[in-house]
Amino acid sequence: MGDFKIGDTVQMTGTTMTGNVGTVVHLDDDRGKVLVRIDAQTQNYFTPGELKIFQP
Structure with missing residues (x-):
């Protein structure tokens, strides 16, 4: 599933x-x-395109 794996902290970027x-x-x-x-x-x-890895 792209660059994501279980446990990743992500931020929603879609609508x-x-x-x-x-x-x-x-x-x-x-x-x-x-x-x-x-x-x-x-x-x-979410689709992978609606997410990004969260970086505080």
Whole structure:
């Protein structure tokens, strides 16, 4: 799934949840999506193009 692996801290850059930071928890190779957990109650799937590695 590109440059991402489970445990990476990423920032959303697409139109959904832009600017939020979360952790990669699953790579769905069949759909080409990355599941990112933002907090204890929020997670969402993103394409690799909607994410970048977070650098504080």
